[in-house]
Amino acid sequence: MNKARALSLTAITIAFAVVIGVVVGHQIGIKKGIDQALDPNTTESMALEVAQLIKDNQDLRKKRDALIEKRDKLKNQSTDRRSAVGAVTSDIEEYRVIAGLSQVTGQGVEVIITHELALTQLIDLVNAIRNSGAEAMAINGRRIVASSAFTDGDLKSYYKIEIIGDSRVLADALGRKGGILDQITNGKVEEKQGLVLASVSS
Amino acid sequence: MYIKGEGRLAKKLNLIGTFSTLGIIVTGLMVGILVTAQVRSGRLTSRALNPLSSFAALRDTRVSLSTENELLANTVKSLSDEINVSEKDLKLTEYSSRQKVEQSDQLKASIGLMPASGEGIIVTLADSEGSSITSNAIAHAADMRDLVNLLWSNGATAIAVNDQRIVATTSIDCIVNTVMINNTRTVPPFDIRAVGDRRRLLDAVNNENFLPDIHNRIKNEGLGYKISELKRVDIPAYTSTFIVEHAK
Numbered sequence: 001m002n003k004a005r006a007l008s009l010t011a012i013t014i015a016f017a018v019v020i021g022v023v024v025g026h027q028i029g030i031k032k033g034i035d036q037a038l039d040p041n042t043t044e045s046m047a048l049e050v051a052q053l054i055k056d057n058q059d060l061r062k063k064r065d066a067l068i069e070k071r072d073k074l075k076n077q078s079t080d081r082r083s084a085v086g087a088v089t090s091d092i093e094e095y096r097v098i099a100g101l102s103q104v105t106g107q108g109v110e111v112i113i114t115h116e117l118a119l120t121q122l123i124d125l126v127n128a129i130r131n132s133g134a135e136a137m138a139i140n141g142r143r144i145v146a147s148s149a150f151t152d153g154d155l156k157s158y159y160k161i162e163i164i165g166d167s168r169v170l171a172d173a174l175g176r177k178g179g180i181l182d183q184i185t186n187g188k189v190e191e192k193q194g195l196v197l198a199s200v201s202s
Numbered sequence: 203m204y205i206k207g208e209g210r211l212a213k214k215l216n217l218i219g220t221f222s223t224l225g226i227i228v229t230g231l232m233v234g235i236l237v238t239a240q241v242r243s244g245r246l247t248s249r250a251l252n253p254l255s256s257f258a259a260l261r262d263t264r265v266s267l268s269t270e271n272e273l274l275a276n277t278v279k280s281l282s283d284e285i286n287v288s289e290k291d292l293k294l295t296e297y298s299s300r301q302k303v304e305q306s307d308q309l310k311a312s313i314g315l316m317p318a319s320g321e322g323i324i325v326t327l328a329d330s331e332g333s334s335i336t337s338n339a340i341a342h343a344a345d346m347r348d349l350v351n352l353l354w355s356n357g358a359t360a361i362a363v364n365d366q367r368i369v370a371t372t373s374i375d376c377i378v379n380t381v382m383i384n385n386t387r388t389v390p391p392f393d394i395r396a397v398g399d400r401r402r403l404l405d406a407v408n409n410e411n412f413l414p415d416i417h418n419r420i421k422n423e424g425l426g427y428k429i430s431e432l433k434r435v436d437i438p439a440y441t442s443t444f445i446v447e448h449a450k
Contacts, residue, residue, distance in 0.1 A: 010226060017227040021234015028235070045378045046260040052377050053267035056385040060274035063443045067281035074288035084292055088302045094446045095309035098370050106448040120415075123351050124344065131373035135449040146314065146370040149355030164449045197449075 097136060100145040100200035104136045108164040108195045109171050113187035116157045121184045122150050128180035129163055132173035136164040138197045145200055159187070167191040275385065279441050314369040314440040318360035320397040322435035325349060325407055327416075328391035328426030339423040341390045343376040345416055349394055350374070352413060356406040358398040360437045364388040367440040384442055391426060400431045 073087040096102040117125070126144065129137055137144045139154075139161050163170055168191065174181055175189040293303040310316050327346065330339035346363055353361055361368040366383040373383075380387040396403055407429055410417040419425040 010223075013223060013226050014230045017230020018234040018237070021231040021236075022238050023234070024231065025235035025238025028238075043257050043260060046257070046264055049377055050260055050263050050267060052375075052382060053264065053271055056382075057267060057271055057274060059445065060271065060278060060385065060442075062445050063278050064274060064281065066445065067278060067285065067443060071281055071284050071288065074285060074292065084288075085299055085302055088289065088292065088299075088306050092302065092306050092309060094444065095306065095313055095315075097446050097449050098313045098444050099309060100370075101309075104449040106450055108448065120344070120348060123347050127347050127373045127375070130371055131375055134371070135446050146368060146372070147354045147358070149351050151355055166448060 098145075100136070100143045103197065103199050104164060105194060105196045106135070106164040107167040107191075107193050108134075108162065109167055109174065109189050110192050110195070111159070111161040111163065111174065111181070111187050111189050113159040113161070114157070115186070116155055117159070117184075119150060119152055119155060122154065124184060125161075125180055126150070129161070129170075129174065132163075132170050133165045134163045134170065136197050138162045141198065143197055143200045161187075162192075162195050162197055164195055164197060167193070271385070275442075278443065282441065282443060313444075314360065314367045317439045318397050318437045319434055320359070321400045321433050322358070322395065322397040323400050323403045323407065324430045324432065324435060325394040325396075326391050326426065326428040326430075327394065328428075330424035330426060332424045336423060338419045339425055341392055341425065343374045343381045345413075346381065346392055346394060347374050348413055348416065349407070352406055353394070353396045353398070353403060356398070356402050358396040358403060360397040362395045362437045364392055365438050367438055369440045369444075371444060384440065395435050395437050397435050397437055404429065404431050 070087050070091070073083050076083060093102070097104050111129075126137075126139075126148075140156065140159060142148075171189050171191045173179060176182070181187045181189060289303050289306070293300045307316070311318070327341040327349070329335065329341055332339060350361055350363070350368055363374065363383055366372070366386055366388065369384075375382045377387065380389055381392070382388075406412055416425065416427065420427045
């Protein structure tokens with residue numbers, strides 16, 4: 001009787017130790033994974049950095065080309081003043097769009113989220129939308145600009161986020177597997193043509 | 203009747219029992235770890251014939267892309283400077299042109315294309331100086347996003363993080379162990395400068411009810427958090443430019 005009891009006790013100890021070993025082994029693996037992700041010299045980390053650099057350089061090239069065009073118009077102001085003033089007028093229109101002072105229309109995406117978000121999730125979501133190349137956005141009809149801030153009062157159980165920009169790029173960036181919607185918000189993204197966003201003041 | 207030898211024998215048997223239990227536990231632990239390692243190694247098996255070559259290719263690409271990034275950023279900066287000079291010249295030509303340029307300047311200031319200054323605060327967020335660094339002891343991009351949001355909601359009129367002006371298109375993202383702001387990589391300590399009512403801003407960043415996670419980590423993990431209140435805070439202009447292609 002005692003022998004049987006001792007045997008079952010030993011078996012339980014072994015099983016328990018094996019389980020603990022599996023947990024410890026798994027934990028070591030997780031730790032190693034985190035270390036690798038944070039190490040700037042692993043292939044994965046470098047691939048991430050390279051991807052970001054490619055995107056940044058594309059943006060910078062676009063910016064450079066737009067600036068060259070504008071500089072040339074302004075440089076010729078002595079011979080073609082109308083064109084120079086036109087360049088400034090077109091800047092004013094662009095600045096008003098960025099400041100949210102004018103109503104804007106254009107292609108983009110609509111994101112629908114049908115559950116409540118934590119404040120930090122809302123902040124992260126807006127950050128990811130900006131990173132995806134948004135030119136203008138509105139959340140539940142409220143135009144979002146640089147100084148738009150969010151508080152607990154902005155947390156709702158339904159969000160309709162309209163974003164103007166390259167619809168394909170926005171849809172891919174926001175809706176891809178492991179992207180922001182997948183990570184925290186579980187929302188749906190849909191490409192749209194002719195979105196209309198009201199100005200901040202209206 | 204107590205026999206002296208029996209006590210010693212019992213102690214010896216007890217000791218043997220303890221050692222064999224320990225042996226069983228250690229063996230069990232080892233088996234568990236080995237099983238896990240085996241399972242994980244099976245999952246991680248790569249079909250790449252030469253993993254070193256992809257690593258080297260990526261490293262070279264990173265170097266050339268970084269060089270190109272720096273060159274492009276410098277070009278954009280010098281083009282912006284040239285444009286500013288031309289706009290000043292245009293302002294001198296006639297009344298209508300001057301009005302247009304002034305309107306443009308006002309809008310530029312409101313969207314961050316001009317430097318800003320005024321009373322405000324500087325919050326310095328830094329990794330803990332303690333010897334054991336955990337994830338909670340380092341300053342994250344998410345912390346800066348939360349701080350920037352808090353500063354805007356308390357009336358800040360201009361904000362910059364490590365001299366990167368926060369504008370409508372700015373995102374603050376973690377890229378491996380650096381933080382990317384406006385296409386520029388930056389590392390801790392992070393100086394978050396804000397122009398605005400300094401009493402109000404100060405109250406907000408000191409209030410533990412706001413940013414509870416950051417305040418907990420300051421207390422428990424030694425996260426660096428220094429606040430300076432100043433009569434004048436200078437914030438640089440956004441040095442890049444905006445791309446508006448689809449919003450009309």
